Amino acid sequence: KQEVTQIPAALSVPEGENLVLNCSFTDSAIYNLQWFRQDPGKGLTSLLLIQSSQREQTSGRLNASLDKSSGRSTLYIAASQPGDSATYLCAVLYSGTYKYIFGTGTRLKVLA
Amino acid sequence: GAVVSQHPSRVICKSGTSVKIECRSLDFQATTMFWYRQFPKQSLMLMATSNEGSKATYEQGVEKDKFLINHASLTLSTLTVTSAHPEDSSFYICSAWTQGDNYNEQFFGPGTRLTVL
Numbered sequence: 001k002q003e004v005t006q007i008p009a010a011l012s013v014p015e016g017e018n019l020v021l022n023c024s025f026t027d028s029a030i031y032n033l034q035w036f037r038q039d040p041g042k043g044l045t046s047l048l049l050i051q052s053s054q055r056e057q058t059s060g061r062l063n064a065s066l067d068k069s070s071g072r073s074t075l076y077i078a079a080s081q082p083g084d085s086a087t088y089l090c091a092v093l094y095s096g097t098y099k100y101i102f103g104t105g106t107r108l109k110v111l112a
Numbered sequence: 113g114a115v116v117s118q119h120p121s122r123v124i125c126k127s128g129t130s131v132k133i134e135c136r137s138l139d140f141q142a143t144t145m146f147w148y149r150q151f152p153k154q155s156l157m158l159m160a161t162s163n164e165g166s167k168a169t170y171e172q173g174v175e176k177d178k179f180l181i182n183h184a185s186l187t188l189s190t191l192t193v194t195s196a197h198p199e200d201s202s203f204y205i206c207s208a209w210t211q212g213d214n215y216n217e218q219f220f221g222p223g224t225r226l227t228v229l
Contacts, residue, residue, distance in 0.1 A: 036220075041225070042223070043205060043222035043223035044156075044205065046219075089155060098144055098209055098218075099146065100158070100207070101158075102148075102155045104154075105155050
């Protein structure tokens with residue numbers, strides 16, 4: 001069964017810390033992997049999309065890496081800010097399908 | 113990136129009524145759209161795949177007669193929740209799939225919050 005798991009489920013850190021969110025998937029035959037941010041009661045905001053041929057993507061303070069062989073992706077957030085507080089979702093598009101499988105999410109709270 | 117809209121953004125209805133949610137790709141054509149459901153504090157779960165001009169494909173456990181999907185054009189898919197009940201209250205999100213020269217990508221709508229009283 002193709003699954004996506006995120007660890008930790010929740011994280012609370014003081015402002016300014018660098019932090020890492022983890023995403024693992026069970027099948028290495030993926031097409032791409034995407035990281036999203038979701039604020040309470042809101043829709044999804046796409047943060048970074050990594051194609052299967054890529055190893056990482058960067059946008060501002062965010063860096064996402066992809067290791068297909070180990071079935072893992074990490075989202076690195078540098079110098080965290082209270083405005084980064086949200087739920088972060090990892091979604092995997094497995095090869096041969098057009099359906100994203102979403103992870104369980106990590107609820108991040110950055111304390112001022 | 114491409115834009116996907118949903119209408120309405122929020123709807124409250126009485127138990128037993130039907131509710132229609134629209135998903136539109138605004139600046140591209142999407143032969144395939146997807147409908148997801150998200151219960152509070154949970155992740156998104158795929159409900160069905162909507163293909164233009166053909167019947168939708170439903171995920172296991174999703175009642176096709178309750179969640180009617182119509183993909184009448186390359187830019188519009190609708191989800192109708194028939195005879196809605198309080199347990200159908202959820203956040204419904206659609207996505208539209210597009211294919212470029214070197215990529216396949218899905219763009220997500222802003223979601224529709226359904227509350228059934």
